[in-house]
Amino acid sequence: MTQHRILVVDDRPDLAVTLRMLLERAGHEVLTAENGRQGLRTFFEARPDLVVLDVMMPELDGWQTLERLRDLSDVPVLMFSGTKPAPEQLERLRPGRDAFRSKPFFGQDLVGVVGELLEAA
Numbered sequence: 001m002t003q004h005r006i007l008v009v010d011d012r013p014d015l016a017v018t019l020r021m022l023l024e025r026a027g028h029e030v031l032t033a034e035n036g037r038q039g040l041r042t043f044f045e046a047r048p049d050l051v052v053l054d055v056m057m058p059e060l061d062g063w064q065t066l067e068r069l070r071d072l073s074d075v076p077v078l079m080f081s082g083t084k085p086a087p088e089q090l091e092r093l094r095p096g097r098d099a100f101r102s103k104p105f106f107g108q109d110l111v112g113v114v115g116e117l118l119e120a121a
Helices: 013-025 036-046 062-072 107-120
Strands: 005-009 029-033 050-054 077-081 099-102
Touching (some): 013 029, 013 107, 036 050, 036 062, 050 062, 062 077, 077 107
Parallel strands (some): 005 029
């Protein structure tokens, strides 16, 4: 499997570490950021192949972060949240190129969705 660089943006360190371990175990290089602003800085420095983005974060939420990413990149994005998104929010995601999952999701579901998005990119 080709190693890809993945950026995980989540304000909960415990969840970010869990996601990092799962993705590293699947053979990926993983960077983390604790909020949208830091995530954007890390994105522009590291140019990851995919971004895993939490919705509920301080400063910039996931949807605001997604808008800024889209201004400059077409990187695939996996959004996730414990809350149900509004239909107009989901419309911002590109079919087959982005995805949304409800928390909690881990293990093979996470690795599978990431793999599908990377293949489609």
